Amino acid sequence: MLFEPPDGRTAMHFRRALSERMSTLPEQLRRTLTWDQGKETGGHIQFTVDTGISDYFCDPRSPWQRGASESTYGLLRQHLPRKTNLPERSQLELDPIARELNGQPRQTYNWKKPSEVLSGLMR
Numbered sequence: 001m002l003f004e005p006p007d008g009r010t011a012m013h014f015r016r017a018l019s020e021r022m023s024t025l026p027e028q029l030r031r032t033l034t035w036d037q038g039k040e041t042g043g044h045i046q047f048t049v050d051t052g053i054s055d056y057f058c059d060p061r062s063p064w065q066r067g068a069s070e071s072t073y074g075l076l077r078q079h080l081p082r083k084t085n086l087p088e089r090s091q092l093e094l095d096p097i098a099r100e101l102n103g104q105p106r107q108t109y110n111w112k113k114p115s116e117v118l119s120g121l122m123r
Helices: 011-022 039-051 063-079 091-102 114-122
Strands: 032-035 054-057
Touching (some): 032 039, 063 091
16 A cells, blocks of 8 residues: 555554555454554554554564565655655555556565455455
């Protein structure tokens, strides 16, 4: 999922927007969430209370603990360079990027596309 929280990037706004987005997934895909280190994750405890989704943090300065997300960040930066101002991007601009990224085969998934893996899990 790729989105800019509609009301801003504070911890409260991010938590509310992520809770809403996660509620669109089937229950079996809403068991855990691994957070990146960032100020927007300050509401992680309330997120767990609100959603029932257990959350985890990787150790600081340990990117190998979140290899899939680091790889995805690299792919995402091809479309949205680091200095990109996300609030200036509409969801209509972000959705095609997410579709493209979810349609690229990944070594992490034995060269399957994330969209294929998700479809398989949902069956």
